[in-house]
Amino acid sequence: MKVNLNITFPALHCNDVHLDVIDVAGDSQLEISDKMFKQRLNLDGKPRSNSKIATEANIKAEEDKLHQEALKKKVPENYCGPCYGAHENEGDCCNTCDEVLAAYKKKRWNENAVQPLAEQCIREGRSKNEPKKMTGGEGCNLSGYFTVNRVAGNFHIAMGEGVDREGRHIHQFLPEDRINFNASHIVHELSFLDDEYGDLIGNGEDSKFKTEMKKVGINGEKSMNGVNKIVTEDTGTTGLFQYFIKVVPTKYKGDIIDNLGVSPSTGGLIDKVLETNRYFYTERFRPLIGEVHEEAILAGDTDRGMAGAHVGGKTGGTLHEKMEHHDSQNAVLPGIFFVYEIYPFAVEVELQSVPFMHFVVRAMATVGGVFTMMSILDGVLYSRGKSRR
Numbered sequence: 557m558k559v560n561l562n563i564t565f566p567a568l569h570c571n572d573v574h575l576d577v578i579d580v581a582g583d584s585q586l587e588i589s590d591k592m593f594k595q596r597l598n599l600d601g602k603p604r605s606n607s608k609i610a611t612e613a614n615i616k617a618e619e620d621k622l623h624q625e626a627l628k629k630k631v632p633e634n635y636c637g638p639c640y641g642a643h644e645n646e647g648d649c650c651n652t653c654d655e656v657l658a659a660y661k662k663k664r665w666n667e668n669a670v671q672p673l674a675e676q677c678i679r680e681g682r683s684k685n686e687p688k689k690m691t692g693g694e695g696c697n698l699s700g701y702f703t704v705n706r707v708a709g710n711f712h713i714a715m716g717e718g719v720d721r722e723g724r725h726i727h728q729f730l731p732e733d734r735i736n737f738n739a740s741h742i743v744h745e746l747s748f749l750d751d752e753y754g755d756l757i758g759n760g761e762d763s764k765f766k767t768e769m770k771k772v773g774i775n776g777e778k779s780m781n782g783v784n785k786i787v788t789e790d791t792g793t794t795g796l797f798q799y800f801i802k803v804v805p806t807k808y809k810g811d812i813i814d815n816l817g818v819s820p821s822t823g824g825l826i827d828k829v830l831e832t833n834r835y836f837y838t839e840r841f842r843p844l845i846g847e848v849h850e851e852a853i854l855a856g857d858t859d860r861g862m863a864g865a866h867v868g869g870k871t872g873g874t875l876h877e878k879m880e881h882h883d884s885q886n887a888v889l890p891g892i893f894f895v896y897e898i899y900p901f902a903v904e905v906e907l908q909s910v911p912f913m914h915f916v917v918r919a920m921a922t923v924g925g926v927f928t929m930m931s932i933l934d935g936v937l938y939s940r941g942k943s944r945r
Contacts, residue, residue: 557706557803557833557898561592562699562745563713566601566786567738570594570696576718577702578725579709586718588702597695604694630679637676653677666721668728699744706898714891727889734844737890739794743783746894748803748833776806776834785841792843796888800895801837805902808832812907834903835896842888 565573575592577585596604631637636649642659643650650656653676660667671677704711715737716729729737780799787794808830 558701558703558749559711560701560745560747560749561711562697562743563892564597564601564695564697564742564744565713565738566597566695566740566742567599568696568740569694570596570698572715572737573696573698573713574717575698575702575711575713576725577704577709577711579705579707581705581707581709583705584720584725585702586720591702592698592700595697595699597697599693599695601695603697640670640674642670650676653680653682664720666719668719668721704896708897710893710895712891712893714889714893734885734890735793737794738787739797739890739892740786741797741892742785743780745778746780747778748835748896749777774806774808774832774834776804776836777832779835779837787843789845791841792845792886794845794890795841795843795886796890797892798840798842798895799837799893800839801835801897803833803835803896803898805899806832806834807902807904809904809906812905842886844885844888844890 561575573594574586575588577583577588598604631651635651636647637651637656639648639650639656639659642656642663642665644659648659650659653671653674656670656674656676657667660670671682698713702711714727715734716727718725718727780801785797813830
């Protein structure tokens with residue numbers, strides 16, 4: 557199933573935006589980048605100019621060049637570093653720490669295990685596997701599409717780089733850096749469509765019709781478009797956003813397609829069928845910074861009296877509202893999680909016209925029912941009047 561996603565993070569650098577997908581079948585996709593594109597933004601929301609990006613890239617390239625030249629002086633001219641079992645062909649060389657890690661990542665091995673031991677990483681001073689710090693001063697737009705299995709799962713953008721270790725998906729980050737991961741986001745588009753616009757089946761596909769349908773859309777196809785969540789100090793500074801999505805496969809058949817806002821321009825479609833996926837969702841927010849009352853701290857109950865979970869306002873504690881309270885960090889991973897589930901049934905929508913004779917029969921039945929009720933009522937009233945005499 558194809559997932560189309562366009563989301564903006566107003567205060568999150570593209571270096572810190574990592575899209576991972578996990579499903580109940582055990583399949584995972586880490587750091588999806590083949591069909592997902594990142595656009596660096598200024599803090600005012602405008603795209604960062606290409607000239608600035610090019611200047612920064614040139615500076616970084618020059619620094620990398622000087623660094624590589626310095627490293628080459630420390631190794632023999634005919635040096636061929638080992639890949640520690642991750643080589644593809646006999647005789648492949650891994651001369652730098654990055655090449656060793658890339659080889660391990662390509663085989664989906666745990667690169668964190670080899671980094672402290674690889675002599676290339678030790679030589680470059682990178683043997684300590686420490687998560688990188690957050691990068692500030694920019695925003696990021698993430699757009700594109702990716703495919704998922706038709707089973708329940710989730711895709712998320714969370715703090716730190718995701719890795720699979722011993723059958724578990726974990727994120728590596730510096731705990732003290734969590735408060736700097738600004739989870740504010742704007743969802744421009746989220747849809748679950750199998751191709752450019754569903755499947756239109758008939759004796760001839762009308763590309764213009766599909767283009768028009770893409771512009772108009774079907775109610776429920778893009779339920780999250782326009783969702784805007786901006787975190788502030790009043791809402792926990794940052795936190796964990798969770799969207800629980802129910803995907804409902806939907807099939808439109810026959811003339812109902814003509815009533816969706818557009819109609820085929822060339823005709824010739826027989827037994828028209830439009831297949832798509834609609835969805836609805838619920839949401840939850842858990843703040844990173846929550847208010848904890850003095851009494852809760854003394855009792856060792858940090859969940860009591862904590863700030864509410866809805867963005868836009870707080871719902872304070874239930875007891876001792878006037879007591880002194882403190883702020884504390886909750887045990888949450890800052891980020892946005894889209895948890896989806898596919899309904900095990902499909903909805904079929906079809907327009908059926910009722911023949912005129914059916915209308916006549918129903919009208920006659922209605923009139924007959926009215927006469928029957930009036931006769932019963934008349935009989936009751938007549939009996940009561942006769943008994944009084």
